[in-house]
Amino acid sequence: MNVHDSEKIAGILSESGYVHAESVNNADVIVINTCNIREKAGQKFYSELGRLKAVKKNKPHLRIAVAGCIAQQEGADLFKKFPYVDFIFGPQNIDHLQEWIQEDSFRSALGDNPDFHKKTLPVRREGRLRAWVSIMYGCDNFCTYCVVPYTRGRERSRPGAEIYSEISTLAEAGFREITLLGQNVNSYGKNLAGYMDFPDLLRMIHEIEGIQRIRFVTSHPRDLSDKLVNVMKDLPRLCEHIHLPVQSGSDRILHLMNRGYTYEEYRRKIGTLRNAIPGIAVTTDIITGFPGETDEDFQRTLNVLTEIEYDGIFAFKYSERPDTKACNLPGPVEERTKSRRLSEILELQELVTYRKNKALEGEILEVLVEGTSETDSNKLTGRTRTNKIVNFYGDEKDIEKVLYVKIIEARQHSLNGEIYTG
Ligand code: 5AD
Ligand code: SF4
Secondary structure, three states, X not given: OHHHHHHHHHHHHHHOOOOOOOOHHHOOEXXXXXXXXXXXXXXXXXXXXXXXXXXXXXXXXXXXEEEHHHHHHHOOHHHHHOOOOOEEEOHHHOOHHHHHHHHOOOOEEOOOOOOHHHOOOOOOOOOOOEEEEEOEEOOOOOOOOOOHHHHOOOOEEOOHHHHHHHHHHHHHOOOOEEEEEOOOHHHOOOOOOOOOOHHHHHXXXXXXXXXXXXXXXXXXXXXXXXXXXHHHHHOOOEOOEEEOOOEOOOHHHHHHXXXXXXXXXXXXXXXXXXXXXXXXXXXEEEEEOOOOOOHHHHHHHHHHHHHHOOOEEEEEEOOOOOOOHHHHOOOOOOHHHHHHHHHHHHHHHHHHHHHHHHOOOOOEEEEEEEEEOOOOOOEEXXXXXXXXXXXXXXXXXXXXXXXXXXXXXXXXXXXEEEEOOO
């Protein structure tokens, strides 16, 4: 989400005539797009911003803007601490950059922006083949650990016609894969007049000629419906992959997190998905050391990894975030316990990931070729429909094509293969 916001920020600047500077020292405008999901992301930002003080001193015309979730949460305090910052704006106010860059007339844009979701902003995309497309902004779920509802505001869906036209333009420009973005894509459409839900949206954009692969993130387990599963089964361009964050295997912790499902309900939904869509890859997010998490709760999370057998996971130590309800929960978990639990999770998952990759040896898989491999320029690299990276010898003329590749060797984080000619 944050990376795509940066593409929009760069899009606005490009449209206003700016070009990408080679280095910080060459820049006339610097925008730092911040993330506040965990504390670590914040620390990086503050050291970066500190370094810009000297740059600005030598170049007074330099304009510095701070965007993103830290800007939103810290607000005007940022000016006090860093008076050399010129403009701060939150994720809902990216469009204000357009006016600021031309007029230099305001210092902050942090308020509710009720029409933001109706605007289609220019985007300077990082690739030529795969593109992100926002379908909704904000989040109303208020998971008790999460800062997003406070920084990105209320949930608002983009009108279907806007999404359709953005994707059509991408298809005409040669993009082959799109990833639909939203904090909770399964509740798409709730705020729109004329009811269209997420499965309906998928059916509509599936018609767009030229787009070969459609992905989406993130699904909330509570809102994943049978209707969605059926659409995933029916529509051939929808990739066989779902990212379904479980967060914890303990019902007690899930309740404290306000996630709105039990592990058993979650497990059943994975069963339904796997029955309907054979070979579907499943990935997840996990938090270790949420307040009050006991060894027993943690053990339940470990059991989930063995039981579900994810294709991949993102795991994080719980990080206390300002304003969130979890700040007031009793039983904070010690840092070293959090770290130990995180290592245990990652270690167990490494085994599972490798085993799952190993099971693909001998299979012939569809690969969208993205480019040459970073480690061996004679090799091409691409992804399967299940989002696994495959490296194989091939000709540069095959870049951007869809090929069939036979998997020869499983690695920990990728697969080696050879082109299958039938
Ligand atoms: N601490 C740790 N992890 C968090 N996430 C969100 N908020 C926090 C937090 N305060 C994780 C969740 C979410 C992912 C995007 O980031 O697992 O699914
Ligand atoms: Fe945060 Fe929960 Fe919303 Fe995801 S669904 S953005 S974890 S509040």
